[in-house]
Each structure stands twice: as C-alpha cells, then as structure tokens.
Amino acid sequence: MLQGALAGLAAGGLYAVLAVCLTLMSRLVRVVNFSQSATGMFGCYVAVWLSIHVGLPTWAATVVGIVLGTALSALLGWIISTWLAEADIGTRSAVTVAVLLLLISLSFILFGNKPQPFHPVLDGPAFTVGGVVVSQVTVVTVVLSVLIAVGCRTLLTKTSFGLELRALSERPTTAELLAIPAKPLAVAVWAVTGLLSTLVISIVAPSQSNDATSLAMLVVPASAAALLGGFRRLDLAVIGGLVLGMAQGAVAQVDSLSVVRYFLPFLVIVGLLLWSQRKEVWDVAR
Amino acid sequence: MSGLRVQDVTVTRGAGPVIRDVAFTLEPGRITALVGPNGAGKTSLLESISGVVPAASGSVSIDGTDITKQSRVARAKLGLAHIEQGRAVFPGLTVVENLKLTARTWPRVEEVLALFPELEKRRNSPTALLSGGEQQMVVLARAFAARPRYLLIDEMSLGLAPVVFTRLLPMVTRFAEEGAAILLVEQFTHLALGVSQDALVVSSGRVTFQGTAKELLDAPETLHSAYLGE
Ligand SMILES: Nc1ncnc2c1ncn2[C@@H]1O[C@H](COP(=O)(O)OP(=O)(O)OP(=O)(O)O)[C@@H](O)[C@H]1O
Ligand SMILES: [Mg+2]
Numbered sequence: 358m359l360q361g362a363l364a365g366l367a368a369g370g371l372y373a374v375l376a377v378c379l380t381l382m383s384r385l386v387r388v389v390n391f392s393q394s395a396t397g398m399f400g401c402y403v404a405v406w407l408s409i410h411v412g413l414p415t416w417a418a419t420v421v422g423i424v425l426g427t428a429l430s431a432l433l434g435w436i437i438s439t440w441l442a443e444a445d446i447g448t449r450s451a452v453t454v455a456v457l458l459l460l461i462s463l464s465f466i467l468f469g470n471k472p473q474p475f476h477p478v479l480d481g482p483a484f485t486v487g488g489v490v491v492s493q494v495t496v497v498t499v500v501l502s503v504l505i506a507v508g509c510r511t512l513l514t515k516t517s518f519g520l521e522l523r524a525l526s527e528r529p530t531t532a533e534l535l536a537i538p539a540k541p542l543a544v545a546v547w548a549v550t551g552l553l554s555t556l557v558i559s560i561v562a563p564s565q566s567n568d569a570t571s572l573a574m575l576v577v578p579a580s581a582a583a584l585l586g587g588f589r590r591l592d593l594a595v596i597g598g599l600v601l602g603m604a605q606g607a608v609a610q611v612d613s614l615s616v617v618r619y620f621l622p623f624l625v626i627v628g629l630l631l632w633s634q635r636k637e638v639w640d641v642a643r
Numbered sequence: 644m645s646g647l648r649v650q651d652v653t654v655t656r657g658a659g660p661v662i663r664d665v666a667f668t669l670e671p672g673r674i675t676a677l678v679g680p681n682g683a684g685k686t687s688l689l690e691s692i693s694g695v696v697p698a699a700s701g702s703v704s705i706d707g708t709d710i711t712k713q714s715r716v717a718r719a720k721l722g723l724a725h726i727e728q729g730r731a732v733f734p735g736l737t738v739v740e741n742l743k744l745t746a747r748t749w750p751r752v753e754e755v756l757a758l759f760p761e762l763e764k765r766r767n768s769p770t771a772l773l774s775g776g777e778q779q780m781v782v783l784a785r786a787f788a789a790r791p792r793y794l795l796i797d798e799m800s801l802g803l804a805p806v807v808f809t810r811l812l813p814m815v816t817r818f819a820e821e822g823a824a825i826l827l828v829e830q831f832t833h834l835a836l837g838v839s840q841d842a843l844v845v846s847s848g849r850v851t852f853q854g855t856a857k858e859l860l861d862a863p864e865t866l867h868s869a870y871l872g873e
Contacts (some may be wrong), residue, residue, distance in 0.1 A: 517743070520736070524744055527733045534693055534727070535745050535789070536719035 358607050360489045365606020366599065367561055368578075370498025373598025374557040375579030376586070377506050378550035383588040385526045386543045388437065388449045390550070391576055392456040396433070397554035398572035399460045400426025401562055405473045415476040423555045430551020431544050438543045457573060464569040475563035494564055498557060502598065505553060506591040522546065578602075578622035584629045601625060645706050646670050647692070647723070647793045647824060652701035654684070654691045654848075660699065661687045663848045669793060669824040674815065676839035676856055677828045680870045684848040685828045686728050689795045692826075693725035694718050705793065724791035728798050728828075730778040734771035738762050741770055741781050745789035755788045758814065776807040783811060787818060794818065794825045805831070812838050836860050844869045 375394055382390045404422025407413045413421070433456055441449050483496040513519035525532040525539055533539050562572060582601055586593030605618040647669040654662035662684040669675055677685055691698040694715040702711045705721045713721075733741055739752060746752045756763045759780050765773060770781050779799060786794060796815065800808040808831065816838050819825050829835035836842060842859040844852035846869040852859060859865060 520740055520743060523736060523740075524733045527735055528731065530695060530715075531727060531731045531733070532744075533715040534695070534719055534725050535785070536716050537744065538716050 358610055359487065361606040361608070361610030362603040363486070363489050363491055363495070363606070365602040365604070365609070367492065367495040367498050367602070368565060368605065369599040369602020370495065370502045371557055371561040371565075371575065371598075372578045372582050372602050373502035373595040374498070374505055375554055375575055376582035376594035376598045377502065377509065377591055378554050379576070379579055379583040380586055380588050380591055380594045381509060381546060382550055383446075383583070385522050385546050386434065386438070387446045387526070388453060389446070389580075389588070390453045391450065392433065392453040392460060392573075393550065393554055393579065394558065394575035395457045395460040395573040396429045396551050397426050397556075397558035398562075398569060398575075399429060399464060400424075400555040401475075401559045401572070402464050402468050402473055402569065404559060405475055406468060408476060409474065415478065419478055419559050422559055423552060426555025426558075427548050427552040430554075431548035434544045434547025435540075438540045442539075457576070461569050461573050468569070470568065472566065472568045475567055477563040478560055492564070494561060498561055499599065501557060501560075502595050506595045510591055518542075577626075578605075581622040581625040581629070584626060587633075597625075648702075648704045649688075649692065650702045650704075652688070652691055652703065653699045654687045654696060655699040656687060656696070661848050662691065662845075664701070665845070665848075665850050666701075667843055667850070667853060669826055671792065671822050671824050672819055673841055674819045674825045674827055674839040675841040675843060676832075676835040676859075677826055677843045677845065678830075678832045678835065678866070678869075679845040679851075683845045683869075685845060686797055688845070689725060689797050689826070689828065692795060693723060695725070695727075719789075719791075722792035723795070724786045724789055724793070725795045726782055726786050726797060726799065728801065730775060730782065730802075732770040732773075732778045732781050735769055737767050737769055738773070738781055739766045741785050742788050745785050751788055755784045758787070759784050775802050776804070779803060779807075780811065783814060787814070792823055794823050795828075796825065797828045798830060799827075800829060800831050800834075805834075809834065832866060833860070846870075 378393055379390060382388050400422040403425050404418040407421055408415055408418035437449055437452055441452065479493045479497055481493055482490045483493045484491055513523060521537045522542055525537055525542055529539055558572060578601055582597030583594050585597030601622065605621050608614040608618045650666050651664045652662060653660050653664055665688060679685055687696065690696045692703050694713065698711055702709055704710060705723060708721065710718050710721065742752045742755055746755060756766060761777055762780055762784060765777065770778055773781065799811060812834060815825060815827065827835050827839060836856045836859055839856040842852065842854060842856045843850055844866065851869050852865050
C-alpha cells in the first residue's frame with residue numbers, strides 16, 4: 358500500500374498543480390477551464406515531435422513546448438476576454454470545452470492516436486524510504502505544487518499586481534473604472550496557468566499514460582482536487598491533488614480494487630458535490 | 644480647453660433611448676447637481692460618460708480630447724472617476740487595500756485616511772464588515788486618493804442616514820475647492836443644490852433645466868414639475 362501510495366504521488370503532484378491552475382482561473386478570470394490540461398498536452402506533443410522529427414535536444418524541445426502551451430492559453434484568454442468579457446461563467450467555460458475537444462482531435466490528426474515516445478526530462482530515483490524508491494519526478498512535482506501554491510498566494514496577497522487581480526475578480530466594472538486594465542491582467546493569468554500546466558505535464562507525462570485523451574482528461578482529477586478547496590482555496594487544492602494521487606496509487610496495488618482507481622476522481626467529485634448540497638439543504642432547513 | 648464636455652449624447656438601453664441629446668460642460672472647481680425623478684436616466688448618463696455603457700450618438704470630451712470611443716481604463720487615466728450607484732467597495736479587500744488601488748503610494752493612503760477618522764480605526768477590516776456609511780466613505784476616499792480632475796458621484800446618500808450624508812458632503816466641497824469638477828447626482832435635492840454652483844434637471848431622458856443652483860432653489864416649481872413628469 359505504501360509503495361502504491363508513493364508511486365501515486367507523482368500523479369498527485371500533477372493533479373495538485375493543475376488544481377491550483379483551475380482554482381486561479383475560476384477565482385480570477387471567471388472560467389472553469391476544461392482545456393487546462395489539453396493546452397499543456399498539445400504543447401508537450403509538439404515538443405516530442407520537434408525532438409524526434411527536427412532533432413532538437415530534449416530540453417530545447419521542452420522549452421518550445423512550454424512556450425507554445427503558454428501562448429495557446431494566452432490566445433484563448435484573449436479571445437474570451439475580448440468577445441465574452443461580460444458573459445457569465447457558464448458561457449465562458451463552455452468555450453473551453455470546445456477547445457478541449459478541438460485540441461484532442463487536432464492531436465489525433467497531427468500525431469496519431471498512439472501514446473507519444475516521450476523523452477523523460479527527469480529520470481531516476483531520488484531516495485528510498487522503507488525499501489520504496491521515490492523518483493526524482495515525484496520529488497520535483499510535489500515540491501513544485503507546494504511552491505506554486507505558496508508563490509501564487511504570496512503574489513495575490515502581497516503585491517499590487519495581486520491586489521489588482523483580486524479587485525478585478527470581485528467587481529470587474531468598478532476595477533476598470535479605477536484604471537485597472539482588465540484584459541491584459543486576465544490574459545496574464547491565462548498565460549501563467551498555461552505555462553504551469555505545460556511545465557508540470559512535460560515533467561510527469563513521460564512516466565504516465567500519455568496518450569492525448571488521458572493527458573487532456575487530467576482536468577477531471579484536477580477538478581476533483583480543486584473542488585475540495587471549493588475552487589477558492591489553493592492549499593486545499595494542493596492537498597486534494599496529492600491525496601487523490603496517493604489514493605489512486607494505493608488502490609492500484611490491490612488486485613480486486615485496481616479498476617476503482619479510474620473511477621476515484623468521479624467518486625470524489627460526486628461525493629464532494631453531494632456533501633456541499635447536504636450543507637446547503639441543512640442551511641435552508643435552519 | 645479644460646473641462647468635461649458632453650455634446651448631444653443619446654443613450655439607448657433595452658427598448659429605446661433613456662437619454663436624449665443631453666449637452667453640458669463640467670468646469671474645474673465647480674460642483675454641478677444633477678437631479679431628476681427615479682428612472683429619469685441619471686445613472687445611464689453617468690455611465691455613458693465613464694464608458695460603462697456606450698453612447699448611441701453624441702460625444703464626450705475631456706480637455707478637448709474626444710473620449711467617446713475610448714475604454715473605461717483610458718478614460719480613468721485621463722483623470723475621470725465615477726462613483727457608481729450602490730456601495731461599490733471590493734468586499735473582500737480591506738479598507739487600506741481599497742485605497743491602495745488608486746493611491747499608488749503609501750503616503751497618499753495615509754493622507755486620505757487622515758480625512759476619515761472612522762476609517763482609520765478599521766483600516767485592516769475587510770470592507771464587507773463595515774456599515775453602509777463606512778463603506779460609502781471607503782468609496783469616496785478611494786476616489787479622492789486617485790486625485791481625479793473629474794468626478795461623477797451617483798447617489799452617495801443612498802441608504803445612508805441624513806446625518807452621515809451631511810458629514811460626507813463637505814468632503815465633496817473640499818475636493819472641488821482643490822480644483823476638481825464634480826457632477827453630483829442626488830435624491831436629497833436641497834442638500835445637493837446647497838453645495839453646488841450649477842444645476843441640471845433631467846426628466847424622461849431630457850434636460851428640462853440648466854442653470855445655476857441658486858436659480859433652481861429660487862424656482863421650486865421647476866423642480867416639482869420635473870418630478871411630477873410634466
Ligand atoms: N441595464 C438596463 N437595461 C435596460 N434598461 C435599463 C437598464 N438600466 C436602466 N434601464 C432603464 O433606463 C432608464 C433610466 O434608468 P437610470 O438607472 O439611468 O435612471 P436613474 O435616473 O438613475 O434612476 P434612479 O434615480 O432610480 O437611480 C429606466 O427606464 C430604466 O428602466
Ligand atoms: Mg440611478
């Protein structure tokens with residue numbers, strides 16, 4: 358079990374980073390970004406293609422992939438903040454579902470539907486606990502998820518950039534009347550979350566199921582983790598991601614339960630939604 | 644050419660025009676009271692000046708620069724501030740954070756807080772926890788902190804006890820004395836006219852009186868007929 362849980366921690370770190378991105382997006386730019394991991398997947402696939410067909414070194418191809426993932430996300434953000442600036446969160450989020458499907462199809466057309474021959478960016482064990490080997494990928498993703506959450510929190514609470522973002526998320530029109538540039542700030546949030554997702558996917562993808570659909574659908578476990586923090590709290594999003602990853606790893610070890618791991622994110626989402634509903638019913642009853 | 648100039652502005656909302664061919668000029672150092680019954684179009688007029696809603700026709704200019712097609716942010720950068728109807732605080736931000744948004748520097752935050760002792764005491768509370776009057780002070784202080792040259796104030800008194808409102812009015816006067824041009828929309832007509840030099844009455848989207856505040860105070864029937872929709 359411990360071995361399984363530790364093995365699941367790398368995926369957990371990946372979920373955690375994506376959950377932080379989803380939380381930032383929902384809080385700051387009013388969108389549930391269903392294409393959060395799809396843009397990252399696409400950037401990584403282009404990186405793999407560049408390293409195989411153009412012969413770029415892995416690191417250079419990875420950098421290009423991350424830049425592309427960032428640019429794709431920024432472009433989508435620009436489109437949504439230009440034409441759907443006043444639209445409600447449902448409409449804005451629906452656009453990202455379309456982008457998710459578009460990117461999956463596009464990667465089938467461009468790269469085929471087989472998993473890609475990823476070159477690991479990081480390789481090998483970091484250390485051993487109780488006879489269980491912990492990989493470098495695991496250490497880096499977990500540390501990265503915590504650093505990103507702490508960094509974003511600090512940025513939001515301690516800098517004037519963060520202050521403007523919070524103002525914008527509370528009253529967009531009032532913020533604009535105070536000369537806070539809504540669109541550039543929103544596009545910046547899209548770009549940063551695009552960068553972070555592509556970065557973490559390029560680290561973890563080589564050691565996971567990495568066909569286009571699996572990578573694009575990472576948004577499901579990430580949503581489950583973000584939901585634990587109510588799409589508001591970064592700390593709970595990170596904890597949710599890590600715990601979910603470990604739980605999946607642990608059940609994968611038990612033969613009779615191993616298929617359960619694929620349903621775990623859905624079970625968590627349904628469970629959390631029911632839990633929050635129960636609380637509302639309770640509040641209404643009082 | 645200093646001044647904020649509104650020329651033949653028409654604003655359309657939903658079914659039809661709610662402001663028709665309105666024209667006036669705001670001059671530095673002067674307060675203009677804008678009064679009229681509910682639904683007359685006062686808020687819509689202010690919103691078309693600051694860019695919340697587009698003007699269907701006509702033009703708005705600041706110091707000779709046409710801003711009719713400019714963004715809200717660009718207008719704000721030219722020195723225009725708009726205090727919206729209702730309490731436009733950022734509820735999750737503290738008092739100081741609200742001020743920091745426009746003040747840019749700490750000395751300016753302290754300078755503005757010094758004008759509002761009530762706020763000084765609650766400087767680190769989230770504004771959501773303040774009373775209505777205190778929230779309106781935050782909004783006013785936040786607008787002052789930016790040192791706008793043109794200030795549009797939409798029903799500052801809404802939901803406030805008259806005592807609180809009469810405590811805030813001198814702040815507005817003081818700000819005008821420092822050189823700002825102010826457009827003051829108010830339901831407390833007499834209090835507003837008392838501190839204003841100029842006056843505008845709108846009714847059903849049209850200007851029905853334009854003159855000095857004193858002239859309007861001396862001719863109460865003009866005001867009554869506007870409110871009775873004649
Ligand atoms: N968002 C909107 N969509 C459609 N019509 C609107 C909208 N906002 C206001 N109106 C209409 O425009 C007209 C003018 O409204 P406005 O709020 O500008 O008046 P007002 O003078 O500010 O009124 P009040 O004194 O009640 O604040 C009203 O008939 C109102 O019904
Ligand atoms: Mg109004």
